[in-house]
Amino acid sequence: MPTSLAQALADLAALEDPKARAINERHGDAHGVNLSKMRALAKRIGTDPELARELWGSGDVAGQLLGILVAKPREFGAGEFDRMVRETLSAKAHDWLVAYLVKKSPLAEELRMRWLDDADPDPRAAAWSLTSARVANSPETLDLDALLDRIEHELADASGREQWAMNETLASIGIHHARLRDRAIAIGERLQVLADYPTPPNCTSPFAPLWIAEMVRRQG
Known part of the structure; x- marks a missing residue:
């Protein structure tokens, strides 16, 4: 059964670590989720371009990062990428968007x-x-x-x-x-x-x- 936006955000919230947030915020990333645990969550969800879009628009930094991990580069158009690069909520979201999606897109x-x-x-x-x-x-x-x-x-x-x-x-x-x-x-x-x-x-x-x-x- 596909993962809903609400469930994905709840799963991210359950992984929140205040100590990790303090460290991440010093580097321009306002979230407290261990990235290894986030990747494990993404693997469990699997590729889901529509959920990726919903996570990107969630207004949540960890949500954007998870969205990138479950996205598929070829599913996004030039206009979408253009909008997304202007909407990144953190330094890491910007880096991941470019490295994991745009660079792999035709x-x-x-x-x-x-x-x-x-x-x-x-x-x-x-x-x-x-x-x-x-x-x-x-x-x-x-x-x-x-x-x-x-x-x-x-x-x-x-x-x-x-x-x-x-x-x-x-x-x-x-x-x-x-x-x-x-x-x-x-x-x-x-x-x-x-x-x-x-x-x-x-x-x-x-x-x-x-x-x-x-x-x-x-x-x-």
């Missing part, structure tokens, strides 16, 4: 092009995340020099989410395209974006020059 390139020059920074951030994937996996037809030009002029003043995604594209160009590696590193060194980002031991810094150097080293 509409990904259409949306990337539409969002790159959007007036809203959230769609622009999504576009840069999609661009990072293109740079790494299918760079044919991309003007990488032009992307670096734009990054060089816009990265320092970009808003947080967009800046993070644009910085990822900068690093991706440096990691995957040797002829542009020195330029990508030089841009990162000059702009110093995320140079002071606190990075735990044994984790890779998001500062593009360090990120590029580490990933190239791992490639041997």
Whole structure:
């Protein structure tokens, strides 16, 4: 029997942990559900695009996240994705929407092009995340020099989410395209974006020059 919206939200509420909420809220995610338990709930529900839509519109952060997990990328149109990227209730919902749904949709390139020059920074951030994937996996037809030009002029003043995604594209160009590696590193060194980002031991810094150097080293 399909899970109703009311039952899904009740199941999420039963998983609420005040300590987890306190931690998550510091990172821009107003919910208290352990993500492993949320994934287990999603697995139990199974793929359900209609429930996914209802959860997305619930006004609940955990509901949006669960909705993404039970959604099917090909079931959503460009207009729906456009609306959803502007309605994300948390940083993680934005990231999951792009990574789990938009990137896996046949509409990904259409949306990337539409969002790159959007007036809203959230769609622009999504576009840069999609661009990072293109740079790494299918760079044919991309003007990488032009992307670096734009990054060089816009990265320092970009808003947080967009800046993070644009910085990822900068690093991706440096990691995957040797002829542009020195330029990508030089841009990162000059702009110093995320140079002071606190990075735990044994984790890779998001500062593009360090990120590029580490990933190239791992490639041997």
